[in-house]
Amino acid sequence: MKRSFAVLALGIGLLAGQAMAADAVKIGMVTTLSTKAGYLGEDIRDGFKLAIDEEGGKLGGVAVELLVDDDGRKPDKGKQIAERFMKSDGVKLMTGIVFSNVAMAVVPKVLREDVIYLSANAAPSQLAGKNCHPNYFSVSYQNDNLDEVVGQYVTDAGYNNVYLIAPNYPAGKDHLAGFKRYYKGAIAGEVYTKLGQADYAAELAALRATKPDSVFFFLPGGMGINFLKQYSQAELNKTIPVFGPAFSFDERLLAAVGDAALGVVNGSQWTHDLDNQANQAFVTNFRKTYGRTPTLYASQGYDTARLIASALKSVNGDLSNLQAVRDALKKADFASVRGDFKFGPNQHPIQDLYVREVVKDAEGKVTNKTLKKVFTGHGDAYAAECKM
């Protein structure tokens, strides 16, 4: 008797859960929570969740349910998760992928299934140019943007003999190409290292011997920490300044690099000190909720959620007419933490890009400080190839 009562209670509970879930709009987040890069996905997720929590479980006044799963940085696993979200959960909105190679495996398939994908980080050139798609929005940037802004800054600052370092894989070459698109000086050397390389002693010795006047590097994650620490131990930072995109200088990496990163100028579309109302509220709330300063990944997760909120509000939570949802998203009618934000013809951002400097704040913490706005209303180089 007792037992059948328990089963009954369980059944009612399950039914009630389902009824609640049926009302909520499901959003599928495929992201990287494990491996060395796990903190990137964690920040995207936490930024996204903050926006939901601020509205008490809603986005744009519409109840939402966020489904999160870890792709382990593996394209195949990402595909499986996306498949599950679409087939068994009936997800119509997806986001969250950190890495371009995972995105290239997952996103095109998702788009063909009439699901809208909003990128909160990875934005490979293929999806910005020829393979652009009405169901695809990049809320973060186009991958090359953060290198382009540094290229322009380095040229403006009068450097004309730069040494380039990136890992030997497609994204490494893309990022250096982005830098070279706006850099006008000579190139002292261009080195591609093994992906995941730990020790850069050999490269640093060769770099010193070629006597460049500056160094530009794209080494995301731990590789960047290794490089910066070793660069400073070799005392090269005293004579040859280093530049790079924000990927090696987010707030959580800086805590691990410490003083070795001081003075490095890096390019980004957002920094926690940007002076606008949405950003101040975001940074304050994020710190209060999670006890740390948000990274650019967190800001992208937050902006993605707020963009979805604006669209859900406009269609009143009704996803049955996909065209209406797309139109609403395209308007980008939300207050971005970056300030001005709109979508270009290929549904990638047109936004301001900044350089920032790594400094010590009043409490002695190593952090970023916005130095200068380099581009205003900057789009990307692939928009012209996009026929939509």
Next chain:
Amino acid sequence: MQSPASGLSMLLFIEQILNGLQLGVMLFLMSAGLTLVFGIMQVINLAHGSFYMIGAYVAATVMQQTGSFMLGLLAALPVSALIGMLVEALVLRRLYQRDHLDQVLATFGLILFFNELTRIIWGRQPLFMDGPEWLSGTVELIPGAPYPSYRLAIIVVGIAVAVLLYLLFTRTRLGMQIRAGSSNREMVAALGVNIKLLYTLVFGLGTLLAGLAGVMAGPILAVESGMGESILILTFVVIVIGGIGSIRGALIAALLVGMVDTLGRAFLPGLFRLVLPAAQADGVGASLSSMAIYILMAAILVWKPKGLFPAQA
């Protein structure tokens, strides 16, 4: 008369030799323990890199609390050894009689366990760790080629460990038992040596050395979950080249691998530039230099199928 250009490239060459030596010494610290465990206990321990990670995490944490690298080092060594002995007693002891596949699966499970454990305790982001203040600068060993003092310190520590291990193995009773154990363990057991205790001690010594390598790597590399796996692959290459179970082989092979890897990265692209266009040369050079140590391993195994100094005759 020497031209300035060749003088400069000579300096660069010497600097790269030092870099190769330093990488080699690091690999020796890792492979010495692994080769002993492999050679004496016949256990394939994939989780050796986890003790490297534990060493680095413990040292980084103590250093952040106290501000002293030396205290971090002093704390990390016993902790890595103790956790190693604990793992031996709890997990590995059950695997000695099983076949290698079971050992690989179980120790791979340990990797996942330790990686997740560091994530739970310390969070997903990498930790900060710096060397001691007095090793922060560079020294000009050779005029015109400043070299980071910390890297020199790694070389010194590595050489000291090699000497200590040599003394341990040639001059002490324990060393004798370990050497005997790696040549013929049934006979050692038959002679009344407490082989269980010996195994635990050897395993603890191995993980202590891995922990030491992790502490020494901390100020140079990112202290992060999963950091042990990248060095583990090179470590396995070293013990295969050196001959499984041989400390001397591990030393020679570690230095060889360190040199080939560093010099390959440093000079192969330049060599290819002499015969190929620059862009192509860099691509070929980069690919070939990352293959260099595996080519070395294959070549040595063709020449000596049991490695350079096989422990078991």
